[in-house]
Amino acid sequence: MKRRRAQTRARLLDAAFEAFAEDGLGRCTVEQICERAGFTRGAFYSNFTSLEELFLAMWEQRSAAMLAEVSAVLENDVAIPDQREAVEFVLSAVPVDDKWFRITSEFTAHALRNPDLRRMMVAREEAIRAALTPVLLRLLARVGRDVPDPVALGRALIAAHDGTMAQCLLEPDSADVREYRVDLFMRVLESYTDPS
Known part of the structure; x- marks a missing residue:
């Protein structure tokens, strides 16, 4: 059953x-x-009980799959010589998915009109960030970086991911956009981490 x-x-x-x-x-x-x-x-x-509950279950399922993918990539003992390669390594495991972007963008707008749903989304995002942070800290340690404020780093990386994903989807054939995406992640890491 x-x-x-x-x-x-x-x-x-x-x-x-x-x-x-x-x-x-x-x-x-x-x-x-x-x-x-x-x-x-x-x-x-x-x-x-509702389409909203179904969406939240979908979000949880996809977040768990993404976390498992990133974790699997990081568990691999591939040599990562520098920070830029580390960024490219992680981004290769995080999909830029047109369908998912459309769904989450619309649902976010819907949640902004519904305080209870907004609180649920914030709690889910915090749970995802909390699950992903230890994985990222291990990777950054491998490339010689310390993270004084993991929460701030997590928020900045999510903001960079969300914004650059939109750009990548709007210009899917642009190598420059993909390069700018890596550059932005590099700047975020340089701003929120210190050499160990």
Whole structure:
């Protein structure tokens, strides 16, 4: 029963991802997602209370996958000779995903109009940052950098990622934009870390 329920959730999450990306969160209905997944409304409501709850589960799932990917990359004992290569190494594990960007941008705007949802998003972002920080600290130690304020570094890196992701998506064929992205991450690291 648990396995079947997990499969149902996974199919609903996959269907919602495609529906949200194509039609937008504001135009999607529970019925549309159920139809895509091949389920009834009952299957939806036995797993989620609302589209917002489904989105938060999707965000948690994707954040966990991203953290696992970054951790797996960092667990590899590949020699990382300098800070720039470390940045490129980590960025290679963090996807620049057009669909996910559209979904999260719309949901963020929705949350800004809903104080309870806004608080939930802030709490989820803090949990992601807290989980990612030890991984980044280990990587930075490998390239000889200390982090006096890990929370500030985490916030700055998320801001840099979110902003540069939009630029990369708007100009997907621009090598300059990708280079500027690495440059910005380098400046953030130089500002928030010290040589060890």
